[in-house]
Amino acid sequence: MTKAEIAELVSTKGGYSKKDANEMVEVLLEQIKKTLERGDKIKIAGFGNFEVKKKSDRRGRNPQTGEELTIQSRRVLAFKPSAVLKNAINENS
Template sequence: MTKADIIESVYEKVGFSKKEAAEIVEMVFDTIKETLERGEKIKISGFGNFIVRDKKSRVGRNPQTGEEIEISARRVLTFRPSQVLKNALNASAEAAEAAQQAAAAAAATSAGGGSGTTGQG
């Protein structure tokens, strides 16, 4: 999904003009970005947490040459999904798996059922 897709979804669901929907989405992303730049945590109930962590510099290796190099200190962004989001993802994964199993069973039944009835005429 792209930012344009999000704007389109807001436009369709909320009923604002496309320009208003785009402005709102931009404002939300700008607010999130500014908050993370300050190093603050963002907690969205029912969705998850965005956390900025500081990593110290460390020694690593160039995988091609094996040469030791220093990896500079930096800030990294991590996302930890809420339990609600995890449950929703697993529920949809389970539903997709069940649908695949049902389709496979239906295919096996139609293939097996056709060959089993030919001898009984």
């Protein structure tokens, strides 16, 4: 599903104009992005949690040369689905 498809769904189900629906989706996604950039968690009941985690430096190896190197620390985005979402996915499989 694309951002445009989400906006279309908001427009038809919510009774909003396409322009307003696009704006709402943009504002929502921008706010989610800014919240995660700050390192804050996002909890959406019945859907799941988004969290930025920090990975420490670690040793790695170049697969082509076999040379050992250090992989720098970084932040990664983690998503943990809620039990409600997990159950919904597994019921339809």
